[in-house]
Amino acid sequence: MSSAERVVESFGDRLRDWRERRRCTQLDLSLATGVSTRHLSFLETGRSRPSRDMVLTLADALDVPLRERNRLLTAAGFAPSYGHRPLQAPELSAVRQAVDTVLRGHLPNPALAVDGRWNLVDMNAAVAVLVDGVAAHLLEPPANVYRATLHPDGIAPRIRNLDEVAHHLLGRLRREVELSGDKALADLLAEVERYPTVRALPRHLDVPAEVVLPVRLRHPAGELAFFTTMTTFGTPVDVTVAELAIETFFPFDATTAARLRELVPA
Template sequence: MATEHRPVGQLLRRWREERRLSQLELSSLSGVSTRHLSFVETGRSQPSREMVLRLADQLDVPLRERNQLLLTAGYAPVYAQTPLSSPHMTQVRAAIAQVIAGHEPYPAIVVDREWNLVDANGAAGVFMTGIAAHLLQPPSNVLRASLHPDGLAPRIVNLGEWRAHLLARLRRQTGFAAGEQLAELYAELSAYPCDQPEPHVELPGPGDIVVPLRVRHEGGELAFFSVLTTFGTPLDITVAELSIESFFPADARTATALRG
């Protein structure tokens, strides 16, 4: 893991600003005096390992970046990144399989931090039809496969709306600690062609409560909304960075088609 060249105090300040907290508010949440917190952020005081972890916890810093903070402060990382194929991950794999299988006949996919496909249920095949083989080669990136001209994009009825929604999600993820890969992915996807207007702000139409995904399929149209699920209280980076996206029918016609 490459270490950040900034002092740990500057990184903690960046995270505090990212979370829109004042020093007084973070002091109250963490039990660290405002004076001591100020000294840490300015480099006048070196935080202990326990203080780094306490502040990172109150700032809801992702586990990967908590390890980075520890390394920058001169301490060993504490959070492992166990391959999903490891025997230690048997129960995690079983939980994922149970969730996505139980969601059938509706689609469900599992992705990692960089939106690479980790797993999917059989119903997710409704999205795979017509996607070029090179986009499905592992590691297949679901955002790239969705918006690429050789991917799902030609079948998305509301491509401009859905594309704006996906890019907004990715843009929110590309913060200062997100890494170059997500920034490069955002630049790549933004450059893909789109012949529909893309709203700058997601506004609801009549009766809309979510941004739907509308897909042409077998001569008809299917409409979906999705729900994201993550693991609660993860202590491993791999587990913390997994997300299950479950797609639900947005209208009765789609529900009937999928159940059939």
């Protein structure tokens, strides 16, 4: 059983799970927080109950995601500290505006926003270049970027260097599963690993010669090559905002840049 699949319910179980997930001993955590190893042991076994401040101190030291900090607080008998508002909530209007500004400002290059489970939240018009030919069922809300990319009916058949790209994407998703403890992400990973396109991947690959790994995409207008960057919010205190990310695609070469200017209306 992977660490993402462990069932943990009590605060002590959750604390131990996060400490082990971070490969942190009780002594390590004690030195980081000033809490004695004896007290940490009592917390993990349920012999002691933490205060609210103690829960947040330990969660901060273990770099627990905001969603899971709320679960730690609930397991300890406290109300959640971090809001989890829908993106359309009035309080997140400035966040929505920031996302929209980035997406529109990145044209004619593709850009999209995703939540913490890689579900599509928003995109600009240039993303149509990427998903041209993708089966409609993969684009129905909530469309998932990993499904749309790696599914046999998705972008995968059009990616010339699929072996390298898929290995990179799967490695990133595995790291996120381990770091986040999110069962939904673990389920997504298990799903995409069953795709024929993924099961056919070679076990080992040579390191690419480029400085960044390009995605080389077949397109009726000719091959398009991209590299991407990820942008997140720097000081989130809401779960939705903390899990929101913007992936921006940049032309890997001048030919791709010129073709995008032709394909995407200004």
